[in-house]
Amino acid sequence: MSEQPIQTYTRADDAFDCLQTAIVKGELEPGEKIGELELCARFNLTRGPLREALGRLESRGLLVRRPHAGVKVVSVSATELMELYRVREVMEGLAARQAAERMTDQEIADLLATLDSHEQMIEEAQGLAYYQAEGDYDFHYRIATGSRNTKLVQILLGDLYYMVRMYRYRLSTSAGRPLRALSEHRRIVEAIAQRDGELAEFLMKRHINAARKNIEKKIQAGVLTL
Amino acid sequence: MSEQPIQTYTRADDAFDCLQTAIVKGELEPGEKIGELELCARFNLTRGPLREALGRLESRGLLVRRPHAGVKVVSVSATELMELYRVREVMEGLAARQAAERMTDQEIADLLATLDSHEQMIEEAQGLAYYQAEGDYDFHYRIATGSRNTKLVQILLGDLYYMVRMYRYRLSTSAGRPLRALSEHRRIVEAIAQRDGELAEFLMKRHINAARKNIEKKIQAGVLTL
C-alpha cells in the first residue's frame, strides 16, 4: 500500500516555488531588475536549476526576460489588471457551471463547511484582510478543482490566481466587501447544490465582476498606485 | 529608426520552438517517452538549453515530466479534449466581445480580406485540410490579438492553440464543415464590424461549440482514436 509515487522534488521545483511565493508576497518588487547570482545567494541554489525555474516563471507570465539583459518581475498596469479580471470572469463562470454538474455531494458539503469557517474568520478578525487573501482564494480554488476540467484548473490555479494574489497583497481590503462577498459565495454554493449550472455560472460571473468594479473604484480613488 | 530591439534569440528559444512544432506536428508521438540526449542529437543542441525548453513546455502542459524518469509528450484523452474546447468557448467568446470593442477599422478590413482569401483556398483545394489547419487558426489568431487583452492573448495563443493544433494534425477534416465554418466566421466579423460585442461573443461561442460537437461525433464514430 501507500503506492503514492512519492513525488520526489527537484531543486528546480524548490526554486520555482520560492521565487513564485517571493514574487506573490512582494519580496521582489515589480519592475525590479534582479541578477541571477543574487537570487542564487538568496535562495541557496546554483544557476542551473535557477535558470530552469526562471524559464517556467517567464512562461507563466510572472517574469519578463530580455536576452543578456536580465530578468525583471512583471509589472502589471491598472488596465491589465482589469483585463485579468475579465478573463477570470468567464473562466470561473465556466468552472462554477461545471462544478455544479460534477462535484460530489461530499465536496459540496465540505464547501459549505468552509464557508462557515470563513464567516467565523470575518467575525473574529472584525475581519478583512485574511478573508480576502486566503479564504476567498480557498473558495475559488475548490470550485476550480470541482470542475474536473484539467486545462481549466491548470490555467486558473497555475496562471491567474498567483497574479491575482500578487496584487491582493498590496491591496488593503475595503470594509464592506468581505461580508458581501461571503453572501455571494453562499448563493453560488446554493446554486451548485441544486445542480443549477446555469445559475451558478451567472452568479459567479457577477461575483467576479463586482470584485473587479471594487478594485477599479479604488484605483480611481488613488488608493492603489501600481 | 528601425528601433526594433532586434529580439535576439537564444538557443533555449530555438529549442522551445523546435520542440513545440515537433510535438504539434506529431513528430513526437503522444505518450512517447523521450530521452534528453536523444533530443539533443535530433535538434543539434546541448542539454542546458534543452532542459530550459523542457521546463517551459512542461509548464505549458505539452509535456509531463517525472523526476529521474524522463519526459513524455502529453497524451490527452477524448474527454480532456472536449474540456479544452469548453475553455476555448468562453475564452474566445470574450476575445470576440473585446475585439468588437477595440479592433481598428483597418484591422477589421484586413480580417474581411483574410476571409476572402480563405474562401479561395477552400474552392481551390476542393478544400478541406488546409483551411481547417491554417486558415481557421489565422482567423482565431487575429481575433485574439484584436482583443488587446494581454493575458487572454497569452493563454489562447500560448497554451490552447498549440494543443488544439496538435490534434488538428491527425484529424481528417469532415467534408461539409469548412464551408459552414467560413460562413460562421463571416457572421462573427460582421458583428465585430457593427461593434456589437454581445452578438460577436454569442456567435463565437456557438461557433466553437459546433466545432466541439463535430469532433465529438467523430470520436464516437471511431474516426479519431486518441
Add this chain to the structure above:
DNA sequence: CTTGAATCTGCTGTTAACAATACACTCGTC
C-alpha cells in the same frame, strides 16, 4: 519454473568553468 532481491547500467539532476553579449564608463573630438 517462478519469484525475489541485489547489482548494474543508463539516464536525469546538478555543479562549475568557459564564451559571448549588453551596459557603463572613459576618452577623444567637435
Add this chain to the structure above:
DNA sequence: GACGAGTGTATTGTTAACAGCAGATTCAAG
C-alpha cells in the same frame, strides 16, 4: 562643455564534466 565612439567589465548564455536516483537485468533461492 556636449556628444559620440571605443573599450572594459560584469552578467548572461552555453558547454562539459560530476553525482545520484530509477528501472532493468541477472542471479539465486524456493
